[in-house]
Amino acid sequence: MNELQLLALLPFIVLATASIVVILLIAFRQSHTVIQVVGFLMMCMVVFATWYVKDTLPQAIPPLFVVDGQGALFTGMIIFSVLAIGLFSYIYFEDREENPKEYYILLFLGTLGAAILTISQHFISLFIGLELLSVSLYALIAYLRNRNNAVEAGMKYLVLAALTSAFLLFGMALIYMETGNMEFAVIAKKITTTSPTLFIMGLGIMLVAIGFKLALVPFHLWAADVYQGAPSPVTAFIGTVSKIGVFAVLLRFAQTIQLQHYPLAISIFSAIAIASMITGNVLALRQQKLKRLLAYSSIAHFGYLLVAFMPGNSAGTEAAIFYLLAYSITLLSAFGVIILLSTGQGDAEDLSLYQGLIWKRPVVATVLSVALFSLAGIPLTAGFLAKFFVLAAGVQQHMWLPLIVLVVTSVIGLYYYLRIISTMFAAPLPTLASPKTLHPFFYISTYAALIIMTGLLTWLGVFPGIILQGIKTFLLLH
Amino acid sequence: MSLLFYISSIVAILATIMVITRHQPIHALLYLVVSFMAISMIFLSLGAPFSAVLEVIVYAGAIIVLFIFVVMMLNLDKETALQEKKWLQPKVWIGPSILALVLLIEMILLLLEPPSEKMLVTVVTPRQVALSLYGEYIIAVELGGFLLMTGIVGAAHIGKHTKRNLHRFLQNNH
Known part of the structure; x- marks a missing residue:
């Protein structure tokens, strides 16, 4: 490994160091605040490191990694999500019973796993990254280990993730049997026939693991329970960081082997996309718990995302990245609101808690409204443009069936998003004011983060040009 | 065989x-x-x-x-x-x-x-395994170390016994 290759890995080295720094801070008995602030600074350093090495990209580190513009983009999105999640975690874990310090080690290790996924170009790095992500999620989901919901969710995730890892390995073994190699680029070269049976079978079996992580139908059964049982910051982590990482590696694999040239694989993907869009939206319709509702909506949203992913052209890739960006900002601001409204007894999930919120806490309610508008895809928010780019990418390839389903299910989706907003505008129920014991600095910074994210959502929805230009420049580095 | x-x-x-x-x-x-x-x-x-x-x-x-x-x-x-x-x-x-x-x-x-x-099998010697593990796949080995650390930290947190040393008058409140 030469200097340039090491330099290209710098952001990932800093990220790995962050978890060790947290361990050392715990060893020297530092307080939660110190760990929080140092963790935040370390994540900022990762962002600076990514920016610093930008000019040396692309850099291949054979055989496991390739650090290119696309990987840097996804890593940047992951790190920004973790910055927000880390900030929300402070006020969440301060009024919970568990000692929150180990939480940050696991959070940063999970982030490392997701970041490794974005630059993998080999089955070994794919598997290690995915396991790093899953193993830290097992503990993160069950972090509040005296609460039955959390333990149940953690157990469910553990069993299902272990099972799907076995599927992933078996799929990899089948592809290795056909091609004799595990590097994406070499696999693409070795396949010469038009319908390689073992390869398609292996791909289908690997899809079980990928579909599980992205909560696509029919591998979505864990989503609602885990979203509800996990602590809210961890749910935000599952919804953004884990899914961005897995989608990044799926995208890279599909680009390298040129998935669009295998009609059977494309029909499998479109069936999954259509099933996810319909199931997610229909299940969310009558849901009364906000966290479960967001779980079903995430199933539907990753169905939409697959529509952008299937064409395999550059417009599709740009649309997918823009979609993920818009979706993660939206989801993070929605979860920020849930965390602000939660108390030590339980998370704010019942819709009745949100009744009349706009009259009691106008700022929080506005943030949640904008987030829900963006999820529903109302114009002037990022969600609308994201969906528009997905449609445009799909139209170029004449994928009419998934596109029609996308439009129809988006209309169905409007119902349940607007239902929450109408609840917030209803007459308020009399409730007791929750006592605030923390230093106001953390509330102020959380509010500031929420307002910035809401601003970003509207800015992306009105002037997407700068961001799109940025995505295009990064994508050229490959 | x-x-x-x-x-x-x-x-x-x-x-x-x-x-x-x-x-x-x-x-x-x-x-x-x-x-x-x-x-x-x-x-x-x-x-x-x-x-x-x-x-x-x-x-x-x-x-x-x-x-x-x-x-x-x-x-x-x-x-x-x-x-x-x-x-x-x-x-x-x-x-x-x-x-x-x-x-x-x-x-x-x-x-x-x-x-x-x-038999049409090439025998892989320990030397070759060691050279590829600590040569081109060194990052994978290091990441494996992080994976073990994740498992240990997670298991230590989930399996930890909390000691509550409360005065007997206070114990009734919990």
């Missing part, structure tokens, strides 16, 4: 089914050892002696011994010792023994029989 491969595969499947259907952890562990040895035998019959040896050293050697230590440390009473004696009937150890015996016969056959046909 395909017959040996199939026999050891069947032994592996049988042993694994027994692992997940036993009620007592120690009985399951006995079958788990057999399952690992059967997998090692599969490697040996396919012409991969180094993987076979690693399988025995790492899984059957290190991991199972760790499991057995943990299970032993959990039961410290005299009553449980009596109960364990009751559990250790011949029907408990006879199953794993038969399966292990099958594997042993297979291995003896394999070692005694002169190589009749030229």
